[in-house]
Amino acid sequence: MDRAELATFLRARRASLRPGDVGLPDGLGHRRIPGLRREEVAELAGLSITWYTWLEQGRPIAASAQVVDALARALLLDVDQHRHLRVLAGLPVPPARTAIDAIEPRVQRLVDSTAPNASVMFDRYFDFIAWNSPYVRIRHDPAAMPDDRRNLLWMMFTDQENRARMPSWEAAARAVLSQFRAAVGRSPGDPRFVELVGALTSESPEFAQWWSGYPIRDFRPATILVDHPAAGRIALDVYQLRPVEYPDLLLVMQVPATPEDLRRAASLADA
Numbered sequence: 071m072d073r074a075e076l077a078t079f080l081r082a083r084r085a086s087l088r089p090g091d092v093g094l095p096d097g098l099g100h101r102r103i104p105g106l107r108r109e110e111v112a113e114l115a116g117l118s119i120t121w122y123t124w125l126e127q128g129r130p131i132a133a134s135a136q137v138v139d140a141l142a143r144a145l146l147l148d149v150d151q152h153r154h155l156r157v158l159a160g161l162p163v164p165p166a167r168t169a170i171d172a173i174e175p176r177v178q179r180l181v182d183s184t185a186p187n188a189s190v191m192f193d194r195y196f197d198f199i200a201w202n203s204p205y206v207r208i209r210h211d212p213a214a215m216p217d218d219r220r221n222l223l224w225m226m227f228t229d230q231e232n233r234a235r236m237p238s239w240e241a242a243a244r245a246v247l248s249q250f251r252a253a254v255g256r257s258p259g260d261p262r263f264v265e266l267v268g269a270l271t272s273e274s275p276e277f278a279q280w281w282s283g284y285p286i287r288d289f290r291p292a293t294i295l296v297d298h299p300a301a302g303r304i305a306l307d308v309y310q311l312r313p314v315e316y317p318d319l320l321l322v323m324q325v326p327a328t329p330e331d332l333r334r335a336a337s338l339a340d341a
Contacts, residue, residue: 076158077128083145084111084126091146114144133159165256166318170199173316180313181321186336188306188324195262196222196250199319207338208296208304209324221266223250227274235297240276242294247280248287255286293327301334 085105090096092106092114112122117137124131133141138159142152153163170177170193181189181200188205190198190212198212198220206213210232212220225232226243233239254263270277292308306324313319326332 072158072160073128073130076133076155077126079155079158080111080126080141080145083147083151084108087146092144111141111144115140117141133161135161165194166316168193168316168318174199177313177316177319184321184323186332186339187326188335190322192222192320192322194253194257194318195260195266196246196253196320198222204335204339205324208298208301208306208335219269222246223266223270223277227270227277235299237295237297237303242292243276244280244285245287245290245292247277248285249289251281251284252286252288294324298334298338301338304334305331 087106088096089106094110108123108126109119112119125133138155138161142155147155156163177191178200181191181202185202185204188208189202190205191200193199201212223246226246236242254267257263271281289310294306294308296304296306298304305327307327309323309325311321313321326335
């Protein structure tokens with residue numbers, strides 16, 4: 071907990087509110103300074119005035135998630151302010167939940183702008199939500215997959231054509247599975263994750279065997295090889311980036327590793 075910064079933030083937010091903002095009589099003529107009083111914030115949050123005063127003074131006391139969330143409601147914090155308050159209190163921040171339908175054109179423009187590199191955007195379930203033309207030409211076309219199976223894990227473990235094109239398929243599949251395992255662990259009861267894991271366990275012996283070992287490994291810089299039937303072997307450096315405004319989305323760029331790889335990838339655009 072950053073007690074000093076937490077105290078400063080609480081005082082600043084309290085000073086920015088008028089009593090009328092929270093349903094209290096304004097009584098401006100009886101207030102020496104604008105803003106809510108400490109006792110008013112404490113009452114709105116269901117806390118003792120002494121405890122809240124100590125929190126604003128930066129004293130060494132702990133604030134639970136329940137208390138911090140009650141203060142967020144009392145001080146009318148928006149989503150960003152609430153997340154900041156939790157960070158200052160040393161609490162986990164709720165995971166972001168991007169509404170894909172609302173941002174799809176913007177995300178597609180971003181992915182398209184990375185051409186001639188092969189790029190794709192995934193959501194928190196590793197579902198494909200946007201991809202560009204180089205990705206379709208070099209790797210595969212997610213649009214050819216059923217809607218409920220348009221997923222990176224499903225492609226890696228059940229698409230035989232993709233598997234045949236990757237001479238180092240096992241290493242790549244294990245790396246993807248390790249990142250997926252960590253994502254599932256953060257939301258173990260999520261219905262989409264539960265459905266995907268069950269289906270993949272039934273469809274892929276490798277997935278079932280490796281999943282039981284509970285592999286965990288964050289992304290590392292990697293180069294994958296793709297044996298393309300028209301262009302030959304293409305080496306692609308893999309990069310992962312997260313848009314600041316959509317932290318639960320993942321942009322994966324696959325960049326030709328050498329000028330020769332770039333020439334081979336570019337030849338597919340002319341085919």
